[in-house]
Amino acid sequence: EKEWLEPSGGENSRYSGERDLENPLAAVMMGLIYVNPEGVDGKPDPLKTAHDIRITFQRMAMNDEETVALTAGGHTVGKAHGNGDAGILGPEPEGAPIEDQGLGWLNKKSRGVGRNAVTSGIEGAWTPEPTKWDNGYFETLFKYDWELKKSPAGASQWQPVGVQDKDLPPDVEDPSKTINLVMTDADMAMKMDPEYRKISEKFRKDPEYFAETFAKAWFKLTHRDMGPRTRYIGPDAPTEDLIWQDPVPAGNPDFDVAAAKSKVEASGLSVADLVSTAWDSARTFRHSDRRGGANGARIQLSPLKDWEGNEPERLDKVLGVLKPIASETGASLADIIVLAGTVGLEKAIQAAGSSVKVPFTPGRGDATQDMTDEESFAVLEPVHDGFRNWVKRQYVVSAEEMMLDRAQLMGLTAQEMTVLVGGMRVLGTNHGNSSHGLFTDRVGTLSNDFFVNLTDMSYTWKPKSEGEYEIVDRKTGSTKWTASRVDLVFGSNSILRGYSEFYAQDDNKEKFVRDFVAAWTKVMDADR
Ligand code: HEM
Incomplete structure (x- = not known):
């Protein structure tokens, strides 16, 4: 992607058709973690934004209730920053000079902090007491009607009509002054979308339920990539099993x-x-x-x-x-x-x-x-597996690249990937009994035949049809074996070829078996 905040319809947009977000992406555009806070393509419309939020949070495995709890709970504390000209911000972190030390969008023309901070461009806080956990978010959301205004930085934002002074949040630098209450288009979706509204009303009436739902959703958001509960340590780890942790009961290690x-x-x-x-x-x-x-x-x-x-x-x-x-x-x-x-x-x-x-x-x-x-x-369904020489259908991405992706996800090195593919071919483990890459006359024997025959110069390699090749005897012209792109990449890519030639060596037969067993065991024990 080249453009920050590329609107839909643009060359690099993540959308096609009727607002279909490319899968598996969750954020609507590069540069945002969720959705555009000013509305779809910067045009405020809480109901359209609700659609984007629902897709984005579903792809993070969050349901409507968790989504409302997270958004409202997050915005119960803190503020949005847009009290100044967004045009004076420096380049993004990767484009910034080395002396910015990984910080980006620095405001070097004014103090850039406190009252002068500009980040999203939206200005204000969501609750009257933005440093306190309370129910201020829902109280103000429902107490007032909200009208569309522009922030000092020019961003579209929602502000309360006829707001009472007592509901205005304090200024970040001088508590005797006040700033605006504000809602982004996404916050307005929590009131305007019928499903989100039901949940918001429930949370408003029952602050304890809101707090508990937020705590659970926050824990899920921040721990989902930690894996099974056995990996949690410390007194704060919850003792209950949660479905998103994919619980597995203890097994019996003592059988014969x-x-x-x-x-x-x-x-x-x-x-x-x-x-x-x-x-x-x-x-x-x-x-x-x-x-x-x-x-x-x-x-x-x-x-x-x-x-x-x-x-x-x-x-x-x-x-x-x-x-x-x-x-x-x-x-x-x-x-x-x-x-x-x-x-x-x-x-x-x-x-x-x-x-x-x-x-x-x-x-x-x-x-x-x-x-x-x-x-x-x-979402874990494999739609390709180079190790078993299989792709569910033709994809834009090549079969060998998809194999690399799987190997990477499984935590395998290039050498481990090579030895596993070569070994699994001769064991006859191809999906659907396909014979591609079965470069051996003794299927079921863990030999290095795959590598020996792949690198043997008595053969040439001929494309047959899309993704299929023939291994042809140079002298007789007869077809000896067939192959997929995944098989042939171990001969064509210089690094993989290096490993293939190594395992093809006569004096490496035992090494091949030992390395195969080590890589195999790593896969079997990877989740333990
Ligand atoms: C529905 C999607 C969401 C949108 C569109 C959104 C948008 C925004 C925007 C525009 C700001 C102001 C940033 C700035 O100007 O500095 C902000 C701040 C903040 N958001 Fe969200 N947000 C969303 C969801 C969430 C969630 C799920 C959480 C956490 C659970 C969260 C937590 C916060 C917090 C704590 C701040 C205040 C940061 C500060 O005080 O500097 N937001 N959000």
Whole structure:
């Protein structure tokens, strides 16, 4: 994006159609955290602003009640700053000279603080006592009619009609003077939008309920990216389970792992079934907010069990075999799914002539459907997975870039990504049994064949159709294998090729297995 505050219809606008905000963005334009306080595209209209606020806060997983509580609660304290000319502000933080030390929009022509502060350009405070937590926001919002005015900085803002002196907030520098009460277009939406209004009226009548709802929503806003409750420390951490924390009950770390392994081995499931299911259960993990992952076995619950990326039919079959093993051994299903991956891998490692063991740490728990907020899990749905050579449909972004995005979210390095893709291909874990990238004649053996054949100069690589390639024998001209962009990027990108050649080396077969196992274990344990 190039333009701050680009209005809709502009080249860099985040909107299309009937005010559709590009997903997954939440802020309406670059430079704002939520919506334009002066109205959509700077034109005041509280009902239109209400639409923008609702989308923005929904994308932060906030419902209407939480939205009203947060906006009103936030604006119960502090003020807006627009008492001067916004044109005299310096450049934004990234454009500012080095001596500004990361501060931006500095006002060097006047004092720039206190009475002279200009930030949003809106001027005034929302409540008569802006340094105190009280119900002043709703009291003034409903007590007065509000009319549209301009601030000294020229911003559109709402001011009370016939305001009583006793309701005017004090000046920031001289408490014997007063300043304006003010509402932004977003605050007016809390009164004008019918749904928001009902909530605002309720909060006005019941200040305690308002305070409690604000406290909970504030805690959610500021802790949502911390991950499961086990990561909270200190006496202030709440003891109750909150649905947005994706709760997972404690599991049983003391079951007989060897016995469970034998049962999985005897189950008749293939290496590909075992490894793919374990992978699918773990791959939802996001380092960004520590959501998803194998713990909880939510892959058996809605909506995960029906995601196309999880191959619902096959998943149902595999879970049908693994669930009884979990109950017979007293293990959680989450543990058995991961252990099944371990069993599959060890079989494939033995077939490759190696005796490397795959570490397994028990103790995962199983979440129930009640503990699972379906809407909030829907956003974790994988629509691509380069590790399983799959994209749900064609996107503007290339398949290899999407793989990189997933690897980054999972916290994997380029080398870990490389070794995992190369290994998973030869295990036959492609989504929908596709044969792209299966550069081996012994599927199910954890060999370095993917890298050996990818870098073998006896072949050439020919585009076949959109996103599909053929690996052709130079001498005979016959097609030996097929490949996707994700497969070929490990030969075309210089850094990934470096890793591919390294793993293709004859004297690195064992190193390949060890590195694969280390990366695999990292994925399985990422959420713990
Ligand atoms: C609905 C979307 C919202 C809009 C459009 C909005 C807009 C604004 C604007 C224009 C200002 C004045 C900034 C300045 O001139 O310095 C402001 C200040 C403030 N906002 Fe919001 N806000 C929104 C939601 C929130 C939320 C959710 C919170 C916190 C939970 C919050 C907390 C505050 C606080 C504490 C201030 C005062 C800052 C100070 O005293 O310097 N706002 N907001």
